[in-house]
Amino acid sequence: MQRRLLQSVERLARLAQRDAGLPAIQRALGEELVAILGVDQAHVVVLSGGQPAYGVVATDRAGNGGAPPGADEYVLRRDDVPDALRWVADAGQAVTIPDASVDGALPAQLIKAYGLVSAAVLPLNAGGTVRAVVLLGARRPRAWAEGELHTASALADLAGTAIALRDARLAAAIDPLTGCLNHGAMRERLSEEIARARRQGTPLAVTILDLDDFKRVNDTYGHGTGDALLRHVAEALRAEYRSFDQVARYGGDEFVVILPNVKGPRVDIAAARALRVLREIHIARPDGGHEGITVSCGVAEWVEPEGPAELLERADQALRGSKAAGKDGLVRAPTPSAP
CATH class of the missing domain: 3.30.450.40 (GAF domain)
Known part of the structure; x- marks a missing residue:
C-alpha cells in the first residue's frame, strides 16, 4: 500500500x-x-x-x-x-x-x-x-x-x-489589452477542445469576428479610442457567451470564440448574438455624438480529422467571404468534402 x-x-x-x-x-x-x-x-x-x-x-x-x-x-x-x-x-x-x-x-x-x-x-x-x-x-x-x-x-x-x-x-498567455486568451493560448485551448470532442463524439464550432473598418477608428479618433473599443468588444463577448466558451484575441481587431457542444443552427444563432450585442457598442465622437460599429463574422464546425489550423482556416475563409459580401454579416464555412 x-x-x-x-x-x-x-x-x-x-x-x-x-x-x-x-x-x-x-x-x-x-x-x-x-x-x-x-x-x-x-x-x-x-x-x-x-x-x-x-x-x-x-x-x-x-x-x-x-x-x-x-x-x-x-x-x-x-x-x-x-x-x-x-x-x-x-x-x-x-x-x-x-x-x-x-x-x-x-x-x-x-x-x-x-x-x-x-x-x-x-x-x-x-x-x-x-x-x-x-x-x-x-x-x-x-x-x-x-x-x-x-x-x-x-x-x-x-x-x-x-x-x-x-x-x-x-x-502569461493572456492578452494584456483585452484580458482574453492570446493567439497561442487560444490554439492550445482549441487543441484541447478538439481532443475532447474527438473522445466524446460531441460537436464543436469556432467563430471569428473582425471589426469592420477598425483602421479608420484609429486614424480618426486615435489609438486610445481604438484600444478602448477593443476592450469593450472583449467584455461584451465574454458577457454574452457561456462561462465555458472561450473568447480569444486572434490578432489586431479579430476575435475567436470557441463553442463546445454546439452544432447546426445553434452555431449561427450564437454568432448572430455576438453580432447583435456588438452592434450596440458606440464610439463617442469629440462633437458629443456617437458612432456605431459593425462586425463581420465567419463560423465553422469541426469535422474529423481536422486539427486547430484547418478548423481556423475554414472559419477565416468564411470571414473573408463575409467581408467580400459587403461586411456587417455572417458567413458559414461549408463542410469539407470527404477525402
Whole structure:
C-alpha cells in the first residue's frame, strides 16, 4: 500500500513538472484515487464561474463504478438546485453523503448515470482557491474512514499544485489589452477542445469576428479610442457567451470564440448574438455624438480529422467571404468534402 501511494505521488508530481493540461490532471487524480482507495469511482469536477462544470470520472478496472472501465468525461447541467458539490465549492470543506438518494444531496445527473448510493466530496485547492471538487463514489452504502479522506485530500493537493502551475502558465498567455486568451493560448485551448470532442463524439464550432473598418477608428479618433473599443468588444463577448466558451484575441481587431457542444443552427444563432450585442457598442465622437460599429463574422464546425489550423482556416475563409459580401454579416464555412 505504501509503495503504491508513493507511485501515485510521483505520478501527480510529474504532471506539475511537465505542464499537463487540465483534463490530464483530472484523469490522473481520479485514476490514482480509485487505485489507492479501492472505491468504485472517483470524479474530479472543475469549476467554471465558481460552479462545478466539467467532470472526469475514473472507475475501477472491473467496471463496477457504473461506467465503462477507464475514464469518461461529462458536462454538468446547470440548474438552481443546491447540492453537496456546490456546497463544497463554496465552503472549501469536505462532506460525506451516506445516502445519495436524499433530494439535493448530489446532482441527479450523476446519480442516474453512475448509480451513486453514497459519496464523499472534497475540495481541490489550487493557488489559494477551490478550483475543483473531488467526489469519491460508491454504488452501495458504505462509511468513509478518516484515513481515506486524508489520503484523498493529500493526493488532491498534489493535483492542485499541477493546476496552479498550469494557471500561472496560462496567465502569461493572456492578452494584456483585452484580458482574453492570446493567439497561442487560444490554439492550445482549441487543441484541447478538439481532443475532447474527438473522445466524446460531441460537436464543436469556432467563430471569428473582425471589426469592420477598425483602421479608420484609429486614424480618426486615435489609438486610445481604438484600444478602448477593443476592450469593450472583449467584455461584451465574454458577457454574452457561456462561462465555458472561450473568447480569444486572434490578432489586431479579430476575435475567436470557441463553442463546445454546439452544432447546426445553434452555431449561427450564437454568432448572430455576438453580432447583435456588438452592434450596440458606440464610439463617442469629440462633437458629443456617437458612432456605431459593425462586425463581420465567419463560423465553422469541426469535422474529423481536422486539427486547430484547418478548423481556423475554414472559419477565416468564411470571414473573408463575409467581408467580400459587403461586411456587417455572417458567413458559414461549408463542410469539407470527404477525402
